[in-house]
Amino acid sequence: PLSIGIVGLPNVGKSTLFTALTKKGGLAANYPFATIDPNVGIVDVPDERLGKLAEIVHPGRIVPATVEFVDIAGLVKGANEGEGLGNQFLANIRETDAICEVVRYFTDPNVMREVGRVGEFVDPAGDADTIMTELILADIQSLEKQLPRLEKDAKRDKELAVKADVARRLLDWLNEGNRAATMEMTDEERAEARGLFLLTMKPILYVANVDEDQLGEELAPIDGVTPIPICAKVEAELSELEPEEAAEYLADLGLEKSGLETLAQAAYRLLGLQSYFTAGEMEVKAWTVRIGAKAPEAAGVIHSDFERGFIKAEVASYGDYVALGGEAGCKNAGKLRIEGKDYVVQDGDVMHFRFNV
């Protein structure tokens, strides 16, 4: 599944949020917790459309999409200086598709901002800057380590010469205090740059850990990105409740969605992802696919054979499917479309693939 690394300064609420996200309710049923790393939580992506589809087809089970959250410890100011800690940190974060940075907005004076420093004001922009500096420094170190090798390889291979050139330019760019993702690159260069495994190439989303009464507020952007307000304390309480109680509690707070839902949806947007559905007697299931993906690529998410042998797809939009009571209703109303290999999949499409084996 999509994997997201949670980072942030100490005491900003990372563990509280991570624990809440991965509590029994959120934890995906298909992944027994005991078999995976305690710092990894695979959680279902809540999607109310699944329930609506299930009301129509009465499937044996509902299978939501999942997101993997990785609690990445060890990022403190100066982390890049401590070789051991730094390496472990890098190893954990390198594997993730995106970074979710928790930034402290909550004001509780009983929680120290940093060990030994009491009674300070919150400073979200400053904290985000500290973390970004650490990520940039880690990337600089990593590039300096990779460069001698890249330069050597560049002499014997044109493609590797492109990679070495991008690496050199990135090093300058990072040294000027920029993150890798913002450097101008051609598509080819960008592809090569991905092979350098830089942290600041990853999409980043900011979670503002706010006080309860800040929950509805629009926050000022950090580094050009609007942070997502979440209250880790509320999420922790929500994770202890039964679904109906949780819904009531959310309503009391004037909220429609839990933080997890908001976060998962924001991550999908950030990464340019969407869901399509399959609906049958056995299961109703959400599948994750790139926005802009065509039908065969979507089929390939289910199985590579489906992509290779793709013939056509029967497609109903989610809206039609629900309004017309399912596949038969769509067919009668002429809303069940037969689409070919150039069809661009839309969010919420209910799909059925025909393929050769």
Ligand code: GDP
């Ligand atoms: P981490 O070091 O980033 O993992 O931070 P923790 O999750 O351990 O939280 C540090 C302290 O802040 C704990 O005492 C939490 O109870 C407290 N805390 C976390 N989130 C919130 C919040 O939203 N509001 C308040 N008031 N306290 C919080």
